[in-house]
Amino acid sequence: MNELHDAVPARDVALEDIEIDLFVRALKLRYGYDFSQYAPASLKRRVLQLAHTQDAATVSALTARLLHEPDLLQGVLAGLSVPVSEMFRDPEVFRTLRERVFPVLASYPQINIWQAGCAHGQEVYSLAILLEEAGLYERTQIYATDFNEKALSHAQEGIYPSKEARLWSRNYLAAGGSHSLADYYSARYEYIKLDQRLRRNVIFANHNLVTDDVFCEAHLVLCRNVLIYFSDPLQDRTLALFRDSLVRGGFLCLGTRESLDFAPSAVDFTPLDAALRIYRLGARASGRD
Incomplete structure (x- = not known):
């Protein structure tokens, strides 16, 4: 009896894994979004949480709804992505970009920056402020991309809870900001709205790092805290995509928990x-000038 009882949870876990595999396959076949190479443990947590928030008794029930209710797609994509960030996150990174990367970018008549996986846009606006x-900034074009339409819409609005402002102000100063962060937003009730002039050279666009090709020719690519959710083969595919996007001598900035150490x-x-x-991309790795 005890052996049978002990075996039930293991069977349940195996069944969950099968259900999640079928969910991922359904999402790809029905809508073209491929999550098959996302880190399994992270993906499983998000799918199970998504089933809970959608009041689906099982992942199989969620899959059935996904197949027959197209309006559910954006909610599913929002649940599977991880749009978590803050302005000037890891201030030393932004200070280093300002002090060591921007002087090199200044040698170009036109600067293209690709912010891949831009989430809710906090780092996009951080870049815009430091470039300003x-x-x-006047000769810079920032391409901010994500596959999550809800996150992109949020990013374009540039409206955030005011409770974040104090931390972001500290981050801004630690990143080498030369004014006050309050100069770049207006506050009302419990929200702040970033000055729309920061958006004047930003293009927000849908791009999927898993399935899409090179997005633009860039002098700097930022993709921070996205690769940690990818499997090793998908990480390397994405890094190759960034390599092929960069001009010779261009720069790549990843999240502080990510690394190129074990990638081909x-x-x-x-x-x-x-x-x-x-x-920085070596001269031999790119044919761009």
């Missing part, structure tokens, strides 16, 4: 600051 203060694509990059995950 460095006198580079690492041979194409030279660390500018390995601890802060800022790299």
Whole structure:
């Protein structure tokens, strides 16, 4: 009796894994979104949470609804993505970009920056502010991409809870900000709205790192805290995508918990600051000028 009782949870876990596999396959076949190479443990947590929030008794029930209720798709994508960030997150990274990367970018007549996986846009606006203060924003185009339409819509609005402002102000100053962060937003009730002039050189667009190709020719690519949710093969595919997007000598900035150390694509990059995950593309790795 005890052996049978002990075996039930193991069977339930195996059944959950089958259900999640079928859910992922259904999402790809029905809508073209491929999550099959996402880190399994992270994906499982999010799918189970999604089933709970959608009041689905099982993942199989969620899959059935997904197949027959197209209006559910955006909610599913929002639940599977991880749009968590803050302005000037890891301030030392932004200070290093300002002090060591921006002077190189200043040598180009036109600067293209790709912020991949932009989530709710906090880091996009952080870049815009620092570029403005460095006198580079007028000749910069920022391409902010994500596959999550709800996150993109939020990013374009530039409205955030005012409770975040104090932390973001500290981050801004630690990142080398030369004014007050309050100069860049207006506050009303419990929200702040970033100045719309920060959006003037930003293009928000849908792009899926899993399935889509090179998005633009870039001098700097930022993709922070996205690769940690990818399997090793998908990480390397994405890094190759960034490599092929960068001009010769262009820069790549990853999240501080991410690394090129074990990726085949690492041979194409030279660390500018390995601890802060800022790299530069070697001349041999790109045919762009």
